[in-house]
Amino acid sequence: MRRPVVFIVMPVRTAVIIGIILLLGVVIYALEIAVVTTVAPIRDVVSGRTVAIDAGHGGPDSGARGKSGVIEKDINLHIALELRQLLGRAAVYTVMTRESDHDLIEDGEDITGSRKRTELERRASLVNSKSPDIFVTVHANSFPEPQWSGAQVFYNPQSAEGRRLAVHIQTELVSRLGPNTRKARPADIYLLKRVNAPAALVEVGFLSNPREERLLADAAYRERVAEAIFHGIVAYFADSPKSDGAAHMLDDDPGNTWGIVTKAGALASPLTPDSTTLYFGGPTNFDDSLMPEVREIPGLTAMDRTEALAAVLHATIAGPGKDSILQSTIPRGTILRSVRLQGDTASADFSAELVVNHWGGSRSEEMTVYSIVNALTEFAYVKRVELLVEGKPLETISGHMQIEGPLERNLSIVHVRG
Numbered sequence: 001m002r003r004p005v006v007f008i009v010m011p012v013r014t015a016v017i018i019g020i021i022l023l024l025g026v027v028i029y030a031l032e033i034a035v036v037t038t039v040a041p042i043r044d045v046v047s048g049r050t051v052a053i054d055a056g057h058g059g060p061d062s063g064a065r066g067k068s069g070v071i072e073k074d075i076n077l078h079i080a081l082e083l084r085q086l087l088g089r090a091a092v093y094t095v096m097t098r099e100s101d102h103d104l105i106e107d108g109e110d111i112t113g114s115r116k117r118t119e120l121e122r123r124a125s126l127v128n129s130k131s132p133d134i135f136v137t138v139h140a141n142s143f144p145e146p147q148w149s150g151a152q153v154f155y156n157p158q159s160a161e162g163r164r165l166a167v168h169i170q171t172e173l174v175s176r177l178g179p180n181t182r183k184a185r186p187a188d189i190y191l192l193k194r195v196n197a198p199a200a201l202v203e204v205g206f207l208s209n210p211r212e213e214r215l216l217a218d219a220a221y222r223e224r225v226a227e228a229i230f231h232g233i234v235a236y237f238a239d240s241p242k243s244d245g246a247a248h249m250l251d252d253d254p255g256n257t258w259g260i261v262t263k264a265g266a267l268a269s270p271l272t273p274d275s276t277t278l279y280f281g282g283p284t285n286f287d288d289s290l291m292p293e294v295r296e297i298p299g300l301t302a303m304d305r306t307e308a309l310a311a312v313l314h315a316t317i318a319g320p321g322k323d324s325i326l327q328s329t330i331p332r333g334t335i336l337r338s339v340r341l342q343g344d345t346a347s348a349d350f351s352a353e354l355v356v357n358h359w360g361g362s363r364s365e366e367m368t369v370y371s372i373v374n375a376l377t378e379f380a381y382v383k384r385v386e387l388l389v390e391g392k393p394l395e396t397i398s399g400h401m402q403i404e405g406p407l408e409r410n411l412s413i414v415h416v417r418g
Contacts, residue, residue, distance in 0.1 A: 061119070104122040152288065277294055278312070348385065
């Protein structure tokens with residue numbers, strides 16, 4: 001006996017709803033497959049790697065500070081901890097130089113020399129003892145002019161792998177955090193030179209910029225920053241070196257070779273015998289390096305060598321010329337205490353304001369130091385410059401550089417327009 005065929009009759013609206021539910025189920029299933037196929041390769045690429053993370057500053061060293069009172073050390077720590085969590089989910093081992101508000105010197109500990117120098121040495125030693133695959137140190141930037149903005153990554157100019165890591169992180173910061181014209185740059189930073197692993201210093205933004213200060217004060221935004229750094233690290237591991245062993249170098253700034261200043265001859269062409277070249281910060285947010293400014297100093301050629309050096313330093317402290325569009329690099333209140341010349345080494349002694357009134361930031365510290373060194377080495381009889389503060393050798397300004405003895409001319413931080 002043939003069974004009767006049963007037709008289920010339902011309202012059109014009900015049929016549409018059921019159809020939508022079935023379609024959503026198919027979409028969700030497809031998305032789940034996509035998520036799995038996306039995440040799995042990330043774990044395959046980074047699983048088992050070791051990443052050392054340094055939250056810059058800490059304890060008595062607050063780092064830079066925004067006008068609203070937001071403190072760099074707190075921002076650095078939150079981003080570093082979020083980065084650790086993201087890496088942990090991808091089965092990456094992490095080494096932290098700090099996990100709370102402290103530095104690596106115990107209270108009441110008797111140390112010799114500079115506290116900042118000792119503390120940085122301990123961070124480098126801690127990282128090197130763990131032999132990580134890469135090292136990332138997190139900081140926030142600052143500059144006297146509020147228009148400077150944008151996250152930026154720095155690397156040791158002698159490290160091809162460090163450069164590759166920095167470029168990958170910079171790419172993710174730009175793509176995930178919004179408009180930003182900054183590029184990865186080489187820098188004379190202590191930890192970048194002393195840590196054995198490929199290393200990158202990430203300046204997550206400018207606390208001196210009102211908009212970025214507000215963003216960095218927001219925990220949700222800091223989590224986005226950590227995600228961008230995480231994806232930059234993943235991209236670095238995924239982009240392995242070529243099979244022939246040669247380092248894979250990304251061209252992050254085509255047409256411009258940093259570390260060699262093109263048209264350097266123009267710097268040595270004063271307009272008159274009493275002219276010299278001084279170095280100040282770039283005029284806009286697009287110029288993140290020192291730029292030369294020719295300055296007329298009346299009677300310069302009639303001065304003896306020590307007087308000429310003092311005149312140049314006073315001009316550097318005073319800042320760019322009246323009609324200049326460049327930015328000062330020396331903190332307010334800084335006084336030149338003395339200058340001496342011994343052989344081909346000039347010694348310049350400054351008041352404490354050079355350090356205590358400095359605005360912080362790794363690039364800014366470099367710019368302050370080399371605006372002085374490069375100005376003095378414009379004179380052919382000066383090959384090296386020793387920097388002192390209140391009669392004692394300057395070891396660091398804001399804790400990023402470690403100055404060990406006299407410094408030589410550095411044109412890698414100078415950009416000549418045109």
